[in-house]
Amino acid sequence: MDMLMTMVLRPCPCCRIPTSWEGNAFKPFCSERCRTQDLGAWSSESYRIPEKPQEEDGEGWTGEGEGD
Numbered sequence: 001m002d003m004l005m006t007m008v009l010r011p012c013p014c015c016r017i018p019t020s021w022e023g024n025a026f027k028p029f030c031s032e033r034c035r036t037q038d039l040g041a042w043s044s045e046s047y048r049i050p051e052k053p054q055e056e057d058g059e060g061w062t063g064e065g066e067g068d
């Protein structure tokens with residue numbers, strides 16, 4: 001089972017196709033095309049890093065006036 005290390009497949013971040021990194025000059029992408037697309041997406045800001053969801057009102061209840 002020592003062949004496992006040479007057959008590592010990882011999903012291409014762009015198209016999700018399982019891709020071997022072995023001898024892959026475009027890793028983690030499957031091909032130059034995907035790598036170019038990904039870089040292009042970043043440069044054009046198509047990739048939007050999801051911001052942290054805003055805390056909804058209600059969680060901010062301080063309990064003020066909670067006298068007995």
Ligand SMILES: [Zn+2]
Nearest residue numbers: 012015030034
């Ligand atoms: Zn790909």
